[in-house]
Amino acid sequence: MNHVVRSALAALLATSLSIGVAQDLVMATSAQPDMLDPHGTSATSAFQSTKSIYDTLVEVGRDGTIQPLLATSWSISDDGTVWTFDLAEATFHDGTPFDADDAIASLNRLRDADVSPKAEEFTAIREIEAVDARTLRVMLDQPTPALLASLASGWGAMLPSEKIAANHDFANEPIGTGAFMFDEWVRDGYLRLTANPDYFKGAPSIDSVTLRFVTDSAVQVQGLLSGDFHVIGGVATADLATIANRDDVTLVQEPSGTVLVTSINNRRPYLDDARVRQALNLAVDAQTVLDVAYGGGTMTGSFMEPGNPWLPSDVEPYGYDPERARALLDEAGVPDDWTLDMALPQPYEVHVQAGQIVQDMLADVGVNVEIRVVEWGVWLGEVYRGDRDFDLTVIGHTGKLDPTGRLGGYGDPDATYVGWDDPTSVSLLSEAAAEPDQTARAALYGEVLHRLHDTTPFIYFGASNRSHAHRANVEGFWMTPLLDSYDFRSVTVQ
Amino acid sequence: MVAFLARSLASLAVTFVMVMTLVFVAMEALPGDAAMLRSGIDASAAATDAARRELGLDAPVIVRYAQWWGDLVRGDLGDSFRERRPVTTILVERLPVTGALALAAFSLSVVLGLGLGFLAGMTPGSRFDRGVLGYTTIGLALPEFWFGFVLLLVFAIAWPVLPLIGLPDGGGAGAWLRHLTLPAITLAIPRAAQLARLTRATVLEHRQADWVRTVRAKGGPASLEFRHVAANASPGLFAPIALEAGGLLTGTIVVEQVFGLPGVGAMLIGAIGARDVPVVQGATVLAVLVYVAMNLLADVALAAGDPRAREA
Numbered sequence: 001m002n003h004v005v006r007s008a009l010a011a012l013l014a015t016s017l018s019i020g021v022a023q024d025l026v027m028a029t030s031a032q033p034d035m036l037d038p039h040g041t042s043a044t045s046a047f048q049s050t051k052s053i054y055d056t057l058v059e060v061g062r063d064g065t066i067q068p069l070l071a072t073s074w075s076i077s078d079d080g081t082v083w084t085f086d087l088a089e090a091t092f093h094d095g096t097p098f099d100a101d102d103a104i105a106s107l108n109r110l111r112d113a114d115v116s117p118k119a120e121e122f123t124a125i126r127e128i129e130a131v132d133a134r135t136l137r138v139m140l141d142q143p144t145p146a147l148l149a150s151l152a153s154g155w156g157a158m159l160p161s162e163k164i165a166a167n168h169d170f171a172n173e174p175i176g177t178g179a180f181m182f183d184e185w186v187r188d189g190y191l192r193l194t195a196n197p198d199y200f201k202g203a204p205s206i207d208s209v210t211l212r213f214v215t216d217s218a219v220q221v222q223g224l225l226s227g228d229f230h231v232i233g234g235v236a237t238a239d240l241a242t243i244a245n246r247d248d249v250t251l252v253q254e255p256s257g258t259v260l261v262t263s264i265n266n267r268r269p270y271l272d273d274a275r276v277r278q279a280l281n282l283a284v285d286a287q288t289v290l291d292v293a294y295g296g297g298t299m300t301g302s303f304m305e306p307g308n309p310w311l312p313s314d315v316e317p318y319g320y321d322p323e324r325a326r327a328l329l330d331e332a333g334v335p336d337d338w339t340l341d342m343a344l345p346q347p348y349e350v351h352v353q354a355g356q357i358v359q360d361m362l363a364d365v366g367v368n369v370e371i372r373v374v375e376w377g378v379w380l381g382e383v384y385r386g387d388r389d390f391d392l393t394v395i396g397h398t399g400k401l402d403p404t405g406r407l408g409g410y411g412d413p414d415a416t417y418v419g420w421d422d423p424t425s426v427s428l429l430s431e432a433a434a435e436p437d438q439t440a441r442a443a444l445y446g447e448v449l450h451r452l453h454d455t456t457p458f459i460y461f462g463a464s465n466r467s468h469a470h471r472a473n474v475e476g477f478w479m480t481p482l483l484d485s486y487d488f489r490s491v492t493v494q
Numbered sequence: 495m496v497a498f499l500a501r502s503l504a505s506l507a508v509t510f511v512m513v514m515t516l517v518f519v520a521m522e523a524l525p526g527d528a529a530m531l532r533s534g535i536d537a538s539a540a541a542t543d544a545a546r547r548e549l550g551l552d553a554p555v556i557v558r559y560a561q562w563w564g565d566l567v568r569g570d571l572g573d574s575f576r577e578r579r580p581v582t583t584i585l586v587e588r589l590p591v592t593g594a595l596a597l598a599a600f601s602l603s604v605v606l607g608l609g610l611g612f613l614a615g616m617t618p619g620s621r622f623d624r625g626v627l628g629y630t631t632i633g634l635a636l637p638e639f640w641f642g643f644v645l646l647l648v649f650a651i652a653w654p655v656l657p658l659i660g661l662p663d664g665g666g667a668g669a670w671l672r673h674l675t676l677p678a679i680t681l682a683i684p685r686a687a688q689l690a691r692l693t694r695a696t697v698l699e700h701r702q703a704d705w706v707r708t709v710r711a712k713g714g715p716a717s718l719e720f721r722h723v724a725a726n727a728s729p730g731l732f733a734p735i736a737l738e739a740g741g742l743l744t745g746t747i748v749v750e751q752v753f754g755l756p757g758v759g760a761m762l763i764g765a766i767g768a769r770d771v772p773v774v775q776g777a778t779v780l781a782v783l784v785y786v787a788m789n790l791l792a793d794v795a796l797a798a799g800d801p802r803a804r805e806a
Contacts, residue, residue: 034576042534113544117533171578189661189756214754219659377526
């Protein structure tokens with residue numbers, strides 16, 4: 001009897017608590033958006049937030065495949081040039097309904113190079129028309145299979161046409177159809193979103209999300225352990241063990257699409273010799289680099305993360321063989337006092353650390369490396385672009401939904417920072433970009449990935465793990481594969 | 495007095511132009527431009543060019559420089575490259591945080607610095623005096639961010655009585671106060687130390703003066719001696735206190751980073767990284783204005799407190 005009363009009381013208390021308290025989810029993340037206009041930005045940190053505010057026609061599911069969202073279904077004509085989308089019934093946060101006109105206005109805004117840095121992904125579009133309010137037709141100049149991936153990416157967001165026409169300030173006052181509505185943004189502080197009760201796929205179970213921008217990962221971890229944060233977006237390698245050993249927090253590690261490499265400037269003397277680049281690969285113990293600098297990961301032998309369906313299964317990692325590396329370097333006639341300039345991007349501690357490990361490993365095969373740590377603006381302006389002033393650099397190439405995004409330009413010596421010169425790959429890539437048949441496309445990309453292994457422009461490490469952590473009472477949070485966007489729609493807090 | 499003020503204003507104006515030019519040139523000389531950072535790592539040359547046009551960066555340097563001054567004269571600091579909003583709006587948004595932090599740190603360092611320095615100066619060689627000397631040595635020798643981390647470790651992690659970082663989202667003045675306590679103490683530690691040293695030295699000097707010796711010789715009460723020293727030592731401390739206030743803005747840059755506060759300092763760091771020239775220039779204008787205002791205040795305060803200064 002006593003027992004029954006007590007459990008009844010406990011149940012009553014529990015329900016009254018869950019009714020009475022507004023459920024706010026607090027997530028700490030290191031990078032904040034530059035703006036909240038998904039058509040105007042190119043920053044991953046912006047798309048991580050805009051994912052909750054805006055919807056796209058299609059989206060990336062947990063398994064990495066493309067799923068319906070604002071488009072409930074779609075069909076592509078046999079010649080690959082006419083795409084028809086059936087649109088869902090949804091409502092923008094300002095109360096106006098979403099229809100084909102909004103989709104047209106949004107796509108046109110995306111195609112405008114003066115608004116969108118991603119305009120080039122949409123150049124194949126010739127015409128867009130509304131068949132009726134719920135049906136959208138997109139006509140292309142040529143088959144462009146990669147377009148679906150662009151529509152599923154953060155920048156493919158749908159905005160209300162009336163507000164586009166009125167030149168609304170989406171960068172600061174975002175309006176979409178998303179599961180969360182914009183509330184307040186204090187730059188360098190926090191971004192608060194409130195649940196959209198009218199979300200077309202069902203209202204979220206939490207009442208609001210607060211994204212707190214905390215640059216120091218040690219502070220993020222402290223905040224998670226103390227319960228100030230429910231979720232943290234990045235866990236530094238040094239803190240992985242601390243978090244893994246706690247019962248009240250859960251560490252989530254999953255493979256990421258980021259391919260970590262030491263990029264080689266193929267224009268430089270000796271580095272223009274494929275044998276030398278192969279030797280550098282053999283001289284580096286990639287698994288050790290992944291474990292020590294990046295907190296674990298999986299090795300790869302080409303410019304695609306392992307497990308990606310586009311990567312042919314017979315492309316193996318180079319393996320660690322300093323003996324053969326020395327032999328290849330001798331064969332290529334590399335001088336004894338050969339010294340390479342390694343530029344490392346200062347804001348990314350992990351890459352700097354990886355560079356130092358590579359420096360040690362290359363010293364073992366008689367190659368001297370001088371490290372130069374540069375600020376991000378300098379790295380972008382002088383290493384990745386501009387004069388391309390470097391022999392070696394360490395960086396991660398983030399995941400792309402479609403191989404065009406990852407491989408575009410490779411083979412053309414002027415198009416990419418590594419200056420890899422392979423005319424065959426250039427023609428294979430242009431053929432693949434317009435190939436509507438996915439099997440034929442895969443064969444073409446597979447061939448390029450083989451070539452990127454054989455005469456490699458990189459020292460391949462592999463793909464890092466993506467880690468985030470949450471309080472044990474938080475369920476349903478996940479990050480989009482490859483795009484790394486945050487999805488709060490099915491989050492519950494017990 | 496008027497001539498003196500006019501002279502110092504004129505020299506401050508020249509300084510202002512030089513500082514703004516220097517910052518502009520420095521931002522221009524830094525490799526990597528805003529258009530590239532804006533259009534993203536995967537952008538084509540065409541996309542970067544479009545971004546450059548949109549930001550107005552395709553105009554020659556000298557034209558942009560002239561334009562900036564033209565806008566400034568009309569009270570327009572331009573639009574942020576990164577945020578696409580007027581710089582004045584951004585500054586107004588950021589100022590309360592930095593202002594509150596600076597004010598709290600300033601009050602704390604003045605009360606602590608003057609109090610400790612005065613008492614130490616009145617009791618040279620005592621245990622209290624030696625303690626103050628020890629504190630000022632440590633306070634000046636160690637960088638302030640170090641104190642920030644130690645305070646965080648003690649009061650936010652080991653014994654979590656104060657919040658770890660950031661600002662409260664709502665919660666009113668009490669919540670703000672809790673969030674600003676540790677940053678303000680961090681900022682005040684070296685500044686109070688500096689002021690305490692100066693106060694102590696000034697008090698010691700004045701205690702040797704004839705009029706104080708006379709008071710002491712006549713057997714006047716300790717409070718009278720105290721008053722004499724305070725009245726004579728104070729005017730000499732106005733200028734350093736005002737300069738301290740002017741320099742606080744630079745101190746907040748580091749401390750805002752440590753405590754994750756969304757103030758002017760955090761804005762400036764982000765803007766430099768993004769090559770957001772209008773925001774960097776805007777923050778510099780603000781820093782220079784505060785500095786100038788504090789300098790003038792020091793002059794006026796000195797004139798008010800010391801009749802001899804009014805003659806000049």
